[in-house]
Amino acid sequence: MLQTPTKTVQPLVSLAGVGVRRQGRWLVRGVEFSIAPGEIVTLIGPNGSGKSTTAKTAIGVLKADEGRVERKAGLKVGYVPQKLSVDWTMPLTIDRLMTLTSPLKGAEIDAALDATGIRHLARAEVQHLSGGEFQRALLARAIARKPDLLVLDEPVQGVDFSGEIALYDLIKTIRNTTGCGILLISHDLHVVMAETDTVICLNGHVCCRGTPEIVSQSPEYLKLFGARAGQTLAFYNHNHDHTHLPDGRVLHADGSITDDCRPDDGRPVDILPTGGRAGPMRIGHVHGPNCGCDHGPAPTGRGEERRNA
Amino acid sequence: MLDDFFIRALVAGVGLAITAGPLGCFVVWRRMAYFGDTMAHSALLGVALSLLMEFNLLLSVFIVAASVSLLLLLLQRRGTLSTDALLGILSHATLAIGLVIVSFMTWVRIDLVGFLFGDILAVTRADVDLVWGGGILVTFAIVWMWRPLIASTVNPELAEAEGLQPERTRLAFMLLMALVIAIAMKIVGILLITSLLIIPAATARRFSTSPEIMAVLASVVGALAVIGGLFGSLKFDTPSGPSIVVAALALFILSLLTKPRMSGADHSAASQGGRA
Numbered sequence: 029m030l031q032t033p034t035k036t037v038q039p040l041v042s043l044a045g046v047g048v049r050r051q052g053r054w055l056v057r058g059v060e061f062s063i064a065p066g067e068i069v070t071l072i073g074p075n076g077s078g079k080s081t082t083a084k085t086a087i088g089v090l091k092a093d094e095g096r097v098e099r100k101a102g103l104k105v106g107y108v109p110q111k112l113s114v115d116w117t118m119p120l121t122i123d124r125l126m127t128l129t130s131p132l133k134g135a136e137i138d139a140a141l142d143a144t145g146i147r148h149l150a151r152a153e154v155q156h157l158s159g160g161e162f163q164r165a166l167l168a169r170a171i172a173r174k175p176d177l178l179v180l181d182e183p184v185q186g187v188d189f190s191g192e193i194a195l196y197d198l199i200k201t202i203r204n205t206t207g208c209g210i211l212l213i214s215h216d217l218h219v220v221m222a223e224t225d226t227v228i229c230l231n232g233h234v235c236c237r238g239t240p241e242i243v244s245q246s247p248e249y250l251k252l253f254g255a256r257a258g259q260t261l262a263f264y265n266h267n268h269d270h271t272h273l274p275d276g277r278v279l280h281a282d283g284s285i286t287d288d289c290r291p292d293d294g295r296p297v298d299i300l301p302t303g304g305r306a307g308p309m310r311i312g313h314v315h316g317p318n319c320g321c322d323h324g325p326a327p328t329g330r331g332e333e334r335r336n337a
Numbered sequence: 338m339l340d341d342f343f344i345r346a347l348v349a350g351v352g353l354a355i356t357a358g359p360l361g362c363f364v365v366w367r368r369m370a371y372f373g374d375t376m377a378h379s380a381l382l383g384v385a386l387s388l389l390m391e392f393n394l395l396l397s398v399f400i401v402a403a404s405v406s407l408l409l410l411l412l413q414r415r416g417t418l419s420t421d422a423l424l425g426i427l428s429h430a431t432l433a434i435g436l437v438i439v440s441f442m443t444w445v446r447i448d449l450v451g452f453l454f455g456d457i458l459a460v461t462r463a464d465v466d467l468v469w470g471g472g473i474l475v476t477f478a479i480v481w482m483w484r485p486l487i488a489s490t491v492n493p494e495l496a497e498a499e500g501l502q503p504e505r506t507r508l509a510f511m512l513l514m515a516l517v518i519a520i521a522m523k524i525v526g527i528l529l530i531t532s533l534l535i536i537p538a539a540t541a542r543r544f545s546t547s548p549e550i551m552a553v554l555a556s557v558v559g560a561l562a563v564i565g566g567l568f569g570s571l572k573f574d575t576p577s578g579p580s581i582v583v584a585a586l587a588l589f590i591l592s593l594l595t596k597p598r599m600s601g602a603d604h605s606a607a608s609q610g611g612r613a
Contacts, residue, residue, distance in 0.1 A: 109495055117542055129499040
């Protein structure tokens with residue numbers, strides 16, 4: 029194996045300036061991150077912010093329209109997709125589900141089912157499982173094949189609160205015992221936080237990123253996320269230098285407007301009239317370097333032209 | 338033994354049913370019933386072109402059916418119409434064009450009813466060889482790509498992420514479908530091919546606890562339907578192709594009357610609506 033002397037650990041996957049475009053619209057753009065073995069990276073962001081798209085691009089299910097995605101040679105992925113429904117016409121027990129993409133030994137299957145606490149359901153058909161049981165089965169399937177990289181797209185959907193904590197504990201245990209890298213997608217920032225190494229906030233682009241420690245020490249964060257406020261995506265304020273406008277453009281702290289909030293292309297294009305029409309239309313928030321943002325629409329295709337202007 | 342036309346029909350029919358079993362399961366699991374129908378209908382265009390160009394019938398039908406499935410893939414990518422509507426257009430367009438071409442060729446006399454509803458009692462020794470040769474090929478291919486087929490049926494993205502190639506699998510599956518349709522045309526006819534794919538699979542579902550069991554059971558049910566249908570057609574002097582389908586239907590209805598074997602039924606009630 030080739031080893032670069034500057035890096036001791038080769039990342040499992042790394043994305044540089046990655047963008048995915050569909051029908052002339054960028055779903056995500058300018059995504060940069062890498063996942064090392066044993067690292068948990070969490071993608072957060074509102075619906076339609078490109079979390080799943082980013083994860084799928086990272087593991088090669090989608091092709092990047094720009095930028096580079098590099099995967100370690102022979103990378104073994106375990107994937108829990110956001111949506112998976114097995115047609116009722118297919119008889120599929122949990123036992124059979126386990127060997128869906130690769131053959132496994134009986135002991136490996138049992139170990140994964142034990143870890144997720146569903147061994148007693150091994151012979152149950154997946155169509156008869158509850159949402160939480162099914163998520164556990166999918167997780168068990170993904171970990172049973174001992175992947176280098178585990179990609180979990182909203183793995184706790186349909187799981188009750190105590191089950192959710194247990195599943196996140198399990199994810200942490202898997203990381204600690206197997207040393208695999210984990211790419212986690214969630215909008216439940218408050219629960220994920222404690223386990224994750226890097227949080228990346230997406231909203232069509234990387235809004236902000238950082239370690240959870242920094243964010244969790246913020247009093248506003250504790251106030252809003254310390255106590256659980258239900259399953260809904262909480263709206264919260266934190267310090268940031270830009271605001272997303274309803275049309276997808278970005279209002280910066282100095283009053284300038286650009287098509288993107290990346291600092292390297294913060295070229296002013298327009299000045300917002302104070303008290304003008306744009307003011308009341310703001311649905312964005314003020315956010316900081318470690319946010320879980322939940323703001324407006326993704327950037328439009330216009331961003332490209334402006335950037336080249 | 339194969340000198341008797343009835344024995345030949347039995348052997349060919351059973352061979353086809355065994356081949357169609359696993360393939361039919363995928364048609365049901367992937368919700369491709371209408372797709373199968375469309376490919377089957379396009380077979381008539383294949384027949385017409387084969388006559389027009391004096392080209393091998395089997396090969397011609399295979400090429401047309403495969404082309405239609407590729408055309409559908411291309412049209413789906415463009416995304417202007419729903420798959421449903423596209424299938425409706427392709428299905429009837431190919432059938433109609435085939436009929437129009439045939440009507441132009443006044444110099445050839447073809448047994449249209451034979452192509453539409455099959456003529457299993459007229460199978461030759463060569464046909465029997467073809468059914469079994471092709472059947473073994475198709476079955477071998479299905480067994481060989483079983484895991485990627487099942488995985489991409491459950492979820493193509495999952496299969497792709499974990500190192501299988503769902504697109505290639507799908508293409509291979511379509512080619513196998515085209516091959517089976519070309520082989521089956523003479524036996525049950527263009528209009529009834531899909532029923533031999535779907536009804537045995539649907540019958541097998543209620544008695545199966547794994548995809549593998551269902552595939553094997555579908556073959557068994559299909560073979561029983563062929564045997565039952567042929568003997569029925571002999572006894573009551575009914576057309577053989579439709580009789581086989583009626584026999585398959587009878588088995589399906591019988592299966593509905595039996596109590597389904599449900600694994601994990603102990604907690605099914607609580608979770609029926611659990612997943613959106």
